[in-house]
Amino acid sequence: MKDYLRKHPHVRTIRVAAADLNGQARGKRVPARFAENVVKNGTRFPFSVLNLDIWGEDIDESPLVFEQGDQDGVLRPTERGFMPMPWLEAPTALLPIWMFRENGQPYEGDPRHALRSIVERFKTHGLTPVVAMEMEFFLIDDSGKTLQVPPSPRSGKRRKAAETLSIRALDAFDVFFTDLYDACEAMDIPADTTTSETGLGQFEVNLMHCDDALRAADDAWLFKMLVKGLARRHGFAASFMAKPYLEYSGSGLHTHFSLIDRNGDNVFDSGGPKGTALLRNAVAGCLDAMYDSALIFAPHDNSYERLVPGKHAPTAICWGYENRTSAIRIPAGSPSARRIEHRVAGGDVNPYLMLAAILGGALNGIEDGLEPPSPITGNAYAMDLPQIPANWSDAIDAFEGSAIMPRIFSPELIRNLVLTKRQEVHYISELSPEERTELYLDTV
Template sequence: MTLGNIRTFRVAAADLNGQMRGKRLPRSAFDKLAEGSVRMPLSVLNVDVWGADIKDSPLVFDSGDADGVMMPTERGPVPLPWLDTPSALVPMEMFHDTGMPFLGDPRHALRAVLERYAEKGWTVNAGIEMEFYLVDDSGPVLNPPENPQSGRPLSGNAILSLRQLDAFDGFISAVYEACEDMDIPAQSTISEAGLGQFEIDLEHREALRAADDAWLFKALIKGMARKFDMAGTFMAKPHLDEAGTGMHVHFSVMDRQGNNIFDNGGPEGTAFLHNAVAGCLEALPASTLVFAPHGPSYDRFVEDSHAPTGACWAYENRTAALRIPGGSNKARRIEHRVAGGDNNPYLALAAILGAALIGIEDGMVAPPPISGNAYELDLPQLKPDWTSAIAAFEKDPMIARIFPKALIKNYVLTKRQEQERLAELPVEQHWKTYLEAV
C-alpha cells in the first residue's frame, strides 16, 4: 500500500519479546525512511517485558547505548484497521551506522538462518496456526467474554463449534477484512477447546514473511478485540483450568527447481525430513526458553493437554512434539507443535529452522516415530521451568550454532531480569503484565 491520505504513520521493529518498539511520524517523513532517517537507541530492542533497560547488556552498553539506524523491511507500509484514525505501520529492522545488522534484532536472527538455507539453493516455506483467547479483563481476574448474541458470559467448551463461530461473527469477519487489508493470508478459523479460544491458520509463505504475518496478526487480534469491547491475548495459559495457547509451525523446504526436499513420493518422507526431525528433537530441551519465554508459559505444559512435554515425533499424532501430517506427498512437511502463543515468532522460527538445518547438515538420525499417547512414554523432556530453561539456552552448543553469541547472552540477561521482577509481584497479578504484552 501507499500512505494515500494518511497524515501520520508508525514505524516499529520487534524487540526480544516480540513487542513493537518505534515512533509515530508525520507523512512528510515517509519518503526519507529508506535513507535511514529514523534513528533509535539500540537498547530499545533489548528491553524487558515491562520496557526497562537490561542491566549490563553487552549489545547495548558496550557501545554507550548508541543510536541505531532503522530501515524499512521488504513488507512496506500496512494499514492498522482497528484504529479509529486511518493509520499505517511500516515494519523496520535495526542496523548499525556501518550498515551491519544489529545482533539484538530478532528478525535479523531469523534472516541469518534462512540465508544458510539459501546458500544451499533452498527456500523455506512456513504456515502458522495462531491460537488466541478472547477475554473479559474488566474485573480483578480474567473471565470468558460475553456471547455477543445472548449477552451472557460463555459457560461451556465449544471445540469446533460453528454456533460459537457464528456468535462471534462480527469480530471474526472484521479480523478477516483486516487480514485482507494487511496482506495477512488468513485461512480457516475454528473455535478451540478453551472458553473463548479460537484458532486462525495463516497460509504457507516464505518463512521470513510468515514470521512477519504472525507478528502483525498478534497486533491485529489485540487491537480488534478492543474495538469489540474485549481483550485478545496470546498468553500461554490465561485460564489455568482451560486449554493452553499454542503457535504450531508447519514448514517444508524447496530446492531451486521448486521441489519439496521432504517429499519422496510416499507418506514416510525423505532422509532430509528425518534428519530435520532429528535436529529439531535434539534442540528441543535447550530451545524451551524460546518456545516458553515467560514465567506463566510453563503453566501450559500439562500432560494430556496437547501441549507437548516430551521430545518425540510421529505421523499424524497430535500428542507428539513433531507431527508429520498426512495429505498430498507434494506438501510433505513437519509440524512443530511446541511453541506457546506468547513467543516471539522471529526467534521461534529461527530456533526451529536452525535446528532442522543442523540436523540435515550433520546427518542426524531420528529415533523411530512413536505410536500411541506420547504422555505415557518415557521420553527426553522439555525443560520444566523457567530457571532450567534459561540455564539450558545459555550453554547449549546447538543454540550457539543457531543464534549469535551476543543475542544469547542478552536474551538470558533479559529473562533473568524478568524472573527477578516477576517474583516480586503477586501471582494473581501476573496476567496484568502479560495480557497484551505477549
C-alpha cells in the same frame, strides 16, 4: 513505499516499529508529511531498545546501556512497506523496520536478522523453507477482578465452557471475525481457516503457507498486533498468553514447514507417507535442539503452565506420524505436501526467534546427517521419554550453556536474551498471580 502514501492521502500519521526480543513493537509516531524522510534515511534509536524486558525497562546488566554509551542503531524499512492499522481510530499506516549498525551491517541482536541469517544458510544448500502457522488466542473479558469469556455480541450470553470446533462459538463473534478478515485483507496477512478451540473463548486462525520465512514471521507478528488491537475496539481483550485459565488448555503456535529445492520440488516428498531421508534429518535436528531452545518456545513464566501432560501441549521430546501428543508431528495427506509440524511453541513467543530456532535446528540436522529415534505411536504423555524443560529457570540455563544455540543465534543475541530473562525472573517473583496475569495478558 512512497506510492502508498500518495494513494492514501487520508493517512495522517505513521508508526515505525521493530520487534524486540520479546516480540514487542518498539518505535515512533511520525506525522505523514515527514514519512518520506524515514523511507529514505531510516530512523534511529538505541540498540538497547530491542533488548528491553517485558515491562519495557532497560536490562540492568546489559553492556548496551551505560557501558557502550547507549549508542544508536539505524533502523530501515523492511521489504514489507506501509500497511494500514485498522484497529486505530485515526487513519494510520505502519512501516515495519529492522536494525542495522552505522556501517550498514545487520545488528545481530535484532530477532528479524536472526531469522534472515538462517534463511541465508538454507540458500547455500539450494533450499527454501515453506512455512505456515496456526495462531491460537483467547477472547477475554478482563473488565472485572477475574477473567472470563466475553458475552456474545449477538445474544449477550457468556458460554462458560470449551466449544471445540463449534460453529455456534464462531457465529457468536461473527462481527469481530468479519472485521478481522477484512483487516487481514487490507494488511495482506494470509488468514485462512478459523476454528473454535478447546479453551474458554479460545480460537485459532491459520495463516496460509508461504515460501518466504521472513514474510511468514512478519505475518504472525503483525497478526498478533492486529488481533489484540481490534479486540479492544470491540470491547474485549484478545490475548496470546500461553495459559490464562489453569483449568483449560493453553494457546500454542504450531508451525508447519517443508523445504523446496531450486526446481520447486518438496524435498520431504518420498512419494509415500513416510517422507525422505532429508525429512528424518530435519526431524532429528529439531529434536536435538529442542531442550536447549525451549526458552524460545516458552519464553515467559506463564509459558510453563501450558507445558503440562494431558493438556494438548507436548512435554516429551519425540516425534510421530499423525500423533498430536508428540512434539514433532508428521501430518498425513498428499505426499507432495509432506511436511513437519513443530508443536512446542506457545502463542506468547516472538515469531522471528521461534522460526529461527525451528528452521535452524532442522538445518543443523540436515547438515550433520542426523538420524532421529524411532517415531512413537500412542500416548506420549504415558511414555518414559526425554522431557522438555519444565520450568523457566532450567530453560534459561539450557539456552545459555548450549553448544547448539550458537549455530543458530549470534553470541550477542544469546547474551541479550539471557540477561533479559534473568532480569524478568528476578522481578516476576515480586508479583502476585493476579499481577502476573495482568502483565502477560496484553504484552505477549
